[in-house]
Amino acid sequence: MGYKNVCFDCRKAFNQGTDLKNIRESKCPECGILMTQVTHRFRPPKQNEIKKWNVAKFLMEKGFLYEHVYKRIYQVRGLTVLENYATYPENMRDAKEFVEKYKEQAVNE
Structure with missing residues (x-):
């Protein structure tokens, strides 16, 4: 359970864990673009x-x-x-x- 941050330019997803008090927006470590947050239900291709x-x-x-x-x-x-x-x-x-x-x-x- 938890959230994922997704970068559509690099086609990567990063788990954010289950601590809902510390969910944060993040920039992609590869391209620097702000990533999209989605729930754990998203299964990245x-x-x-x-x-x-x-x-x-x-x-x-x-x-x-x-x-x-x-x-x-x-x-x-x-x-x-x-x-x-x-x-x-x-x-x-x-x-x-x-x-x-x-x-x-x-x-x-």
Whole structure:
């Protein structure tokens, strides 16, 4: 559990550990660019899997930071029911469909 800092230019991810009080923004040790923070759920592709890195970057830019996304959300007697986790896509075509389908669950910063 914990967070990761991700550099999309160098295609590298660095674990930040589980001490949530000391989570910090970091610059990439290779290129010096401020890295993107994501949850432990993000599984970085291999460095040479450029298409998968592009998909991950696209999803994060659209507000999907590898938090849980639910396939279905509905109300029953005033209670919100969250049904099944959606699987994050690995190709751009599926990523575009994913963003459109779950846009109401995106994080808007």
